Amino acid sequence: MYSEKVMDHFANPRNVGEIPDADGVGEVGNPVCGDIMKIYIKVKDDVITDIKFKTFGCGAAIATSSMITEMAKGKKLEEALKLSNRQVAEALDGLPPQKMHCSNLAADALHAAIADYRTKQRP
Amino acid sequence: MRRVYFDHSATTPVHPQVAEEMYRFLIDHNFGNPTSLHYFGRIAHQAVEEAREKVARAIGADPREIVFTSGGTESDNMAIHGIAYTNRDRGNHIITSAVEHHAVLNTVKALGKQGFTITILPVDQYGMVSVDDVANAITDKTILITIMHANNEVGTIMPIAEIGKLTRERGIIFHTDAVQSFGKIPVRVDELGVDLLSLSGHKIYGPKGIGALYIRKGTRWKQTLFHGGAQERLRRAGTENVPGIVGLGKAAELAVENMAAENEKLRALRDKLIREVTGRFKHVKLTGHPAIRLPNHASFCFEYIEGESMLLSLDMKGVAASSGSACTSGSLEPSHVLLAMGIPPEVAHGSIRLTLGRDNTEEDVDYFLEVMEPIVERLRSISPLSEETGYDDLDRCNGCRISHTCRA
Numbered sequence: 079m080y081s082e083k084v085m086d087h088f089a090n091p092r093n094v095g096e097i098p099d100a101d102g103v104g105e106v107g108n109p110v111c112g113d114i115m116k117i118y119i120k121v122k123d124d125v126i127t128d129i130k131f132k133t134f135g136c137g138a139a140i141a142t143s144s145m146i147t148e149m150a151k152g153k154k155l156e157e158a159l160k161l162s163n164r165q166v167a168e169a170l171d172g173l174p175p176q177k178m179h180c181s182n183l184a185a186d187a188l189h190a191a192i193a194d195y196r197t198k199q200r201p
Numbered sequence: 202m203r204r205v206y207f208d209h210s211a212t213t214p215v216h217p218q219v220a221e222e223m224y225r226f227l228i229d230h231n232f233g234n235p236t237s238l239h240y241f242g243r244i245a246h247q248a249v250e251e252a253r254e255k256v257a258r259a260i261g262a263d264p265r266e267i268v269f270t271s272g273g274t275e276s277d278n279m280a281i282h283g284i285a286y287t288n289r290d291r292g293n294h295i296i297t298s299a300v301e302h303h304a305v306l307n308t309v310k311a312l313g314k315q316g317f318t319i320t321i322l323p324v325d326q327y328g329m330v331s332v333d334d335v336a337n338a339i340t341d342k343t344i345l346i347t348i349m350h351a352n353n354e355v356g357t358i359m360p361i362a363e364i365g366k367l368t369r370e371r372g373i374i375f376h377t378d379a380v381q382s383f384g385k386i387p388v389r390v391d392e393l394g395v396d397l398l399s400l401s402g403h404k405i406y407g408p409k410g411i412g413a414l415y416i417r418k419g420t421r422w423k424q425t426l427f428h429g430g431a432q433e434r435l436r437r438a439g440t441e442n443v444p445g446i447v448g449l450g451k452a453a454e455l456a457v458e459n460m461a462a463e464n465e466k467l468r469a470l471r472d473k474l475i476r477e478v479t480g481r482f483k484h485v486k487l488t489g490h491p492a493i494r495l496p497n498h499a500s501f502c503f504e505y506i507e508g509e510s511m512l513l514s515l516d517m518k519g520v521a522a523s524s525g526s527a528c529t530s531g532s533l534e535p536s537h538v539l540l541a542m543g544i545p546p547e548v549a550h551g552s553i554r555l556t557l558g559r560d561n562t563e564e565d566v567d568y569f570l571e572v573m574e575p576i577v578e579r580l581r582s583i584s585p586l587s588e589e590t591g592y593d594d595l596d597r598c599n600g601c602r603i604s605h606t607c608r609a
Contacts, residue, residue, distance in 0.1 A: 094583050109547035116585040132585035136509035
């Protein structure tokens with residue numbers, strides 16, 4: 079039911095972990111619903127220089143989290159904000175229909191991390 | 202890669218002796234239609250009746266009380282719908298439990314939209330229905346009580362004989378779904394005091410697409426769903442699935458024959474599994490009753506990780522298991538059974554079910570334990586939840602609005 083790419087990112091997720099001195103942290107989902115994603119970013123000159131994630135959830139939730147970290151790393155914040163959940167799903171060669179909503183939140187988590195970073199930047 | 206099948210409550214491989222019997226009724230002169238008058242028909246007819254006797258013997262019934270169906274779901278639908286509509290002149294109240302299989306629960310709920318009143322009884326922390334609750338739910342309008350014999354998700358065995366005693370005293374028709382218990386523990390219709398009982402072939406090393414409904418002689422029941430020919434003495438229209446019926450008969454015979462020895466073996470493996478899983482891992486709970494459970498059934502909730510990711514990881518190591526987890530069932534809800542037992546949704550998402558069968562060995566259990574340890578460790582290392590964080594993010598919700606538990 080999952081594409082090979084999903085299984086690859088599930089089995090070997092990229093950028094797992096936490097960044098203790100992160101510039102921004104974004105968290106979406108809820109364990110009651112079965113998914114929770116937490117994304118940490120380091121930002122320098124408006125560019126995402128490092129990114130890590132932690133996810134509680136199904137195979138799709140873990141794979142999309144892993145994928146968004148690869149897609150966002152090295153991107154300017156403006157570009158990263160344009161990344162959508164749909165693009166993440168496409169980059170993974172698609173997700174089963176019932177996973178499109180519940181477990182496809184990785185872009186939302188990234189956007190939340192960027193919003194957190196910007197809030198912290200304000201004097 | 203080593204393959205370990207721990208999903209016998211989902212389905213079982215067909216026993217070679219069963220497959221052999223079935224094959225005979227696909228070829229040579231044995232392919233006939235049991236309704237036909239001629240030689241070919243007579244052979245098929247005789248095979249069907251012999252299978253009926255075997256199924257009847259396995260549950261202590263009279264062969265005339267057995268109707269062959271397409272499986273557990275049809276048996277449940279046929280039993281419940283038939284009783285409800287045949288007894289509408291006597292009342293309109295139906296009692297069931299919150300942990301029934303969907304074949305029962307959704308049939309009862311559908312009747313609830315057709316003028317019947319339904320009571321869905323709660324269960325305790327082990328998934329057990331209380332006999333007192335059943336007694337207290339009965340009204341003078343109650344026409345049917347349907348409670349499963351053993352639960353498919355957590356393996357708990359219900360007090361069916363006690364409920365049967367009660368329903369007999371009160372003159373209420375009693376149905377039980379014995380799909381999970383039949384062939385694994387003794388199922389005798391008189392001891393259980395049931396009027397109708399559903400069973401299925403593919404859970405007991407028989408083929409898929411065949412089941413049976415036991416209907417006690419004298420029960421006010423009529424076929425209300427299937428219209429057609431006069432097969433099965435007007436109780437189930439449609440040409441008989443002869444190879445399936447023959448297979449079910451053989452499977453039932455073998456299951457009863459081997460039950461004692463098989464149980465002893467499975468119980469030992471199951472106990473080891475439960476002992477080792479609850480001993481080796483932190484933050485894991487056995488689900489279902491610790492003692493009053495199916496001999497082949499072990500089920501757990503692992504905290505801070507999600508069921509589907511466990512199943513995928515196990516599958517990559519060759520172990521087949523299942524989960525009441527939302528994500529595996531195609532819906533987003535955690536198991537209705539676990540929620541009814543009072544397990545919080547966030548914990549219910551981490552459920553896993555291991556159901557053993559005749560081909561499993563102690564090496565399979567050891568292999569599972571060996572591969573499970575790094576899986577749990579890895580998934581917990583990916584998870585943002587842990588003992589320290591707990592589930593303190595529960596009040597926040599991303600507002601998916603899809604799940605019933607969504608709080609947005």
